[in-house]
Amino acid sequence: MKRYKLIEHTADLGIEAYGSTPEELFSNSAFAMFDLITDLGKVKPKEKIEVKLTADNQNELLVNWLRRLHSCYTIDEYLFARFQITTLKEKELLGFAEGEKLDLNCHVLKKEIKAVTYHQVDIKNKNGIYTTQIIFDV
Amino acid sequence: MKEVWNGPLEKIDDYRFRIPKSYKSGMRVDGIIYSDEKMLRDIRQDKAAEQVANVAFLPGIVKHSLAMPDIHWGYGFSIGGVAATDPEEGGVISPGGVGYDINCGVRLLKTNLFIDEIKPRIKELVSGLFNTVPAGVGSTGDIKISVQEERALLVKGSRWAIDKGYGIKDDLECTEEGGCIEGADPEDVSDRAYERGKKQSGTLGSGNHFLEIQEVERIYDRGLADRFGLTEGQITIMIHSGSRGLGYQVCDDYLEAMGKAVRKYGINLPDRQLACAPVESEEAKAYISAMRCAANYAWANRQCLMHLTRLVFERVFKKSWESLGMYLIYDVAHNIAKFEKYEIDGKIKTLCIHRKGATRAFGPGHPELPERYKDTGQPVIIPGDMGRNSFLLTGTKKAEETFYSTCHGAGRLMSRTQAIKVCSGRNIARELEEKGIMVMASGRGTLDEEAPEAYKDVNDVVKIVAGAGISKIVCRMRPLGVIKG
Numbered sequence: 001m002k003r004y005k006l007i008e009h010t011a012d013l014g015i016e017a018y019g020s021t022p023e024e025l026f027s028n029s030a031f032a033m034f035d036l037i038t039d040l041g042k043v044k045p046k047e048k049i050e051v052k053l054t055a056d057n058q059n060e061l062l063v064n065w066l067r068r069l070h071s072c073y074t075i076d077e078y079l080f081a082r083f084q085i086t087t088l089k090e091k092e093l094l095g096f097a098e099g100e101k102l103d104l105n106c107h108v109l110k111k112e113i114k115a116v117t118y119h120q121v122d123i124k125n126k127n128g129i130y131t132t133q134i135i136f137d138v
Numbered sequence: 139m140k141e142v143w144n145g146p147l148e149k150i151d152d153y154r155f156r157i158p159k160s161y162k163s164g165m166r167v168d169g170i171i172y173s174d175e176k177m178l179r180d181i182r183q184d185k186a187a188e189q190v191a192n193v194a195f196l197p198g199i200v201k202h203s204l205a206m207p208d209i210h211w212g213y214g215f216s217i218g219g220v221a222a223t224d225p226e227e228g229g230v231i232s233p234g235g236v237g238y239d240i241n242c243g244v245r246l247l248k249t250n251l252f253i254d255e256i257k258p259r260i261k262e263l264v265s266g267l268f269n270t271v272p273a274g275v276g277s278t279g280d281i282k283i284s285v286q287e288e289r290a291l292l293v294k295g296s297r298w299a300i301d302k303g304y305g306i307k308d309d310l311e312c313t314e315e316g317g318c319i320e321g322a323d324p325e326d327v328s329d330r331a332y333e334r335g336k337k338q339s340g341t342l343g344s345g346n347h348f349l350e351i352q353e354v355e356r357i358y359d360r361g362l363a364d365r366f367g368l369t370e371g372q373i374t375i376m377i378h379s380g381s382r383g384l385g386y387q388v389c390d391d392y393l394e395a396m397g398k399a400v401r402k403y404g405i406n407l408p409d410r411q412l413a414c415a416p417v418e419s420e421e422a423k424a425y426i427s428a429m430r431c432a433a434n435y436a437w438a439n440r441q442c443l444m445h446l447t448r449l450v451f452e453r454v455f456k457k458s459w460e461s462l463g464m465y466l467i468y469d470v471a472h473n474i475a476k477f478e479k480y481e482i483d484g485k486i487k488t489l490c491i492h493r494k495g496a497t498r499a500f501g502p503g504h505p506e507l508p509e510r511y512k513d514t515g516q517p518v519i520i521p522g523d524m525g526r527n528s529f530l531l532t533g534t535k536k537a538e539e540t541f542y543s544t545c546h547g548a549g550r551l552m553s554r555t556q557a558i559k560v561c562s563g564r565n566i567a568r569e570l571e572e573k574g575i576m577v578m579a580s581g582r583g584t585l586d587e588e589a590p591e592a593y594k595d596v597n598d599v600v601k602i603v604a605g606a607g608i609s610k611i612v613c614r615m616r617p618l619g620v621i622k623g
Contacts, residue, residue, distance in 0.1 A: 008553040010184050010211040060397070067390065074383055075333040112345065112581075112623075114386045115238050118393070118410040119213040135213070137238050137386070138345055138554070 004032035007133060013111065014120075014135045025123065025130040026062060027083035030069055030097065033116070033136065034080055037073065039108045043081040045098035053093045059121045061093050062132065066116040069097055077102040113138055143187045147171065147178060153606035157191050157203075164406060165194035169203040172540070172606050177207050177598060180551060186216035192408045193221050197416070198229025200482060200489055204540055206496050207602040208549030208594060212237065214411030217495035217550075220543040222480070224489055225417035230405070232414035233396055233425060235492030237473040238389045240429055241436035242380030244470055244519040245313070245444060246530060248366070249451070250463030251373040253353050256618060259454055260351070260576050264619040266450040267349055268578040271443060273342035273623040288336050289324040295434030296441040304445035311508045313469040314498065317437040319476075322430035327384070328391050331428075335384030335435060342379050342443060346588060348521075348622050349447065350376045352528060352615035362532060362612045365514050366467055374615055375464070376528055377443050378521050380473065381436035388432045392425040417490050426475070433474055440469055467530070468517035472497045472546035478506075480541065491541045499533030499544040499609055518609055522548045522596030524577060524588060524620045525570055529600050530612040537608040544609045545600070548593035557592035558583060570620075579622035588622060 007014040015032045019025030034040060051068050055061040072078045080099035087094035102109075115137040123132045147155040150170070155178060157169035169190035173181055181187060186209045193215055194203040200222045209218035214234025223229030256263070283291065291298040296310055296317025310316045342349060354372045357363045368374070381388075396413035399405075399421040405414065415421040444466065448459035455462055475492045482489075491498075500507055500516040507516055515532035522528045526548075533542055552560065566585040570577050579585050603609040 006555050008555055010186075010550050010553050013554060056397075056401075064394075067394075071330055071387075074387075075330055111583075112343075114345075114383070115390050117213045118397075121410075137213070 001129065003028040009135050012135055013113070013138045014133055016131060016133050019130045020128070022058065022123065022130050023085035023088050025132065026065055026085045026088065026093070026095065029062060029066060029134055030080065030083045033066055033070065033113060036111045036136070037113055038079050038110060040081045042107055043079045043099050045082050046100040048096055048098045049078070051093070051095045051097065054091055056091060058090060058123055061091070062123065063116055063118050063121055065093055065095060066134070070113065070116055079107060111138060141185055143182045143185055145187055145191065147187065153602055157187065159194060162191050164408065165191055166196070166199050167194050167202050169194055169205070171205045171209060172602055172608070173207045174602055174605070177594070177602060180594060181209055184211040186211045186218070189214070189216040190219065192412060193219055193235070195407055196221060196223060196230050196232060196412065196414060197405060198223040198225070198227045200224050204543065206543070206545040208495065208545045208547055208599045210549045212494065214409055215492065215494045218545065219492070219494045220496045220540060221492045222489040222541045223417065224482070224487055226487070229417055229490055230414035231417050231422045231426060231475055231490050232412055232492065233389050233392045233429070234411045234413065235494050236389070236429060236475050237494045238386045239380035239473055240385035240388060240432035241471045242473040243436060243440065244376060244378045244472065244521050245440050246467045246517070246519045247375045247444060247464055248368060248467055249373045249375065253371045253373065256351065256373050260619050262454050263351060263450065264576045264578055264621060266454055267447065268621045270450050271342055271349055271446050271621065273347070273580050273621060283336055285332060285336060288332060291438050292324045292327060292431035292434050293322055294318055295437040299438045299441035299445070305441050309441060309444070309466045311510070312466040313437060314471050317441060317469065319430045319433050321427060322434050323427045324431055326424045326427040327388060327431050331384050331387035331391065334387045335382065338382040338384070341382060341439070342621070343382055343623050345623060347379045348524065348620055349443065350524070350528070350617050351619040352376060352617055354613050355527070355616040356614045358611040358613060362514055362610065366517065366530065366612065368530070368613055375447055376519065376521055376615070377440055377447065379436070379440055379443060381432040382439065384435050385432035388428045392428060395421055396425070429475065433471065436471070437469065468519060470497050470519055478541070480538070489541070491543070493543055495546045496543045497546045498542055499531070499537045500542050501533045501535035501537055504542070515610070518544055520545060520547060520596060520600060523590040523593040524617055524622070525573065525575065525590030526616070527596055528615045528617070529596065530615070531600065531603070531609040532612060534607060534610055540608050544603045548596040548599060550592060551594050552592040554587040557589050558586045560591065561586035561589050575617050575620060577620045577622065581623060584622050
């Protein structure tokens with residue numbers, strides 16, 4: 001199963017993410033975001049951060065999970081390559097991301113993702129595969 | 139994956155089409171799209187028109203949910219969307235009606251140089267600008283500021299830059315709001331936004347942001363062009379940039395807060411990205427203040443970018459920028475919410491005007507115009523794609539029907555992925571060079587994504603706003619040299 005694919009959106013960058021479980025959908029979505037930002041083959045899992053979130057529903061949890069990781073990139077300059085969700089309830093998430101500090105001597109920046117939007121996020125189970133679209137503002 | 143929109147668009151006249159409020163239950167007013175028949179076919183190619191209908195749900199919306207001809211699909215609001223709400227009638231403010239890049243905008247400066255003087259120096263100028271103006275993914279600037287200084291910048295906007303010596307007082311008069319909007323309290327900006335902002339002042343950014351050397355190619359209104367001191371063959375410079383990471387973070391922070399406000403105030407919305415709060419509420423007040431900080435940041439940023447541009451020209455021509463006549467014509471915001479006075483049903487009301495991918499266009503005589511533009515109307519700067527044209531327009535009295543708003547640019551036609559596909563195997567930089575346009579970009583895919591055919595032809599867009607009478611065309615420019623992020 002593919003982790004994600006690119007989709008068309010007039011102004012920005014969209015993906016459709018997949019997972020055999022909701023947890024896998026969440027980690028594949030984060031993988032997709034960082035795969036667009038950088039060449040993930042060059043990011044080593046040197047450090048691990050914990051993300052704990054609550055939200056009103058799973059769609060918001062997904063956007064907030066991505067927003068949190070995105071702000072670790074934009075503010076603290078971390079790139080992540082591995083993701084794990086250990087708790088995922090309707091309104092609660094506990095997850096981990098592994099990666100390292102951005103180092104322009106070895107990392108390549110591909111795309112500037114400026115924000116993760118709520119636009120069209122709608123988690124569905126299609127024939128046993130969890131999927132949603134996510135649009136990034138670039 | 140194209141999603142064609144098949145909803146109702148009733149023809150009002152040659153340039154206006156209505157989405158009746160009967161289209162969707164929950165619409166409080168009609169939607170009106172400024173377009174012509176030809177452009178309408180492009181507009182139907184995505185869901186932007188549905189977003190015009192969705193905006194009509196906003197509590198307190200006045201008259202119509204409007205869209206300019208460069209409309210395309212955004213989040214919540216379409217790009218090219220305009221909506222006025224009345225705070226006295228429970229009117230709301232929506233961060234989605236401003237956009238992520240708060241006070242993304244354009245400034246145009248003139249020079250007393252002509253095409254023959256520029257042509258032999260164009261390579262030197264473009265590479266000089268490229269090396270001096272930080273641009274591209276994750277770019278950080280030479281104009282580094284402390285957190286304390288950043289707070290002053292958020293309050294003072296362009297005035298901060300002038301105090302630093304990055305320009306002159308005259309520049310302020312030629313900037314919307316004088317480059318500084320009152321009511322910006324840095325306390326309403328999160329630490330995250332500060333962090334994103336402090337490294338990036340004086341940087342251009344990536345994506346569609348650019349700095350362009352242009353030639354005035356055609357004069358449409360000689361009288362107005364004379365007033366702006368412009369004639370054919372004269373060189374102008376256009377700068378398109380916004381509030382960088384700081385504005386994005388402000389929007390992101392408040393979209394989350396507004397999501398909660400929607401539930402608190404029981405607002406019925408068809409789209410999460412339209413999250414909003416009544417203008418008079420605490421949530422809205424904090425957003426308005428933070429948005430104004432980001433707007434001031436953007437004005438200071440464009441002022442710094444102009445300063446760097448002047449320095450490059452001084453270096454290349456070995457003359458002061460004053461003797462090169464590099465004076466600012468005007469600077470406009472095209473992603474912002476403003477409070478402006480309008481007469482509605484015989485009463486003067488202060489309305490909250492959202493312009494997302496739309497430009498303010500005050501007509502002649504408007505009290506908020508600086509003295510020098512009282513009789514011309516407000517200069518309106520419309521950038522196009524990097525291969526075709528840009529325009530200088532002015533606002534008109536008739537633009538009151540759009541809350542003195544007009545288009546903001548060409549508007550995208552293709553998605554970025556589609557543009558890359560179309561440009562595959564081509565060398566866009568060389569194609570442009572063959573047309574006499576020298577381009578330098580720092581991003582690998584930027585030139586393909588931003589290829590001219592990815593955009594509507596700005597000539598068609600401008601024809602519609604002029605035809606509808608909401609703007610007047612002064613002159614058209616063509617690019618000679620472009621730097622992109």
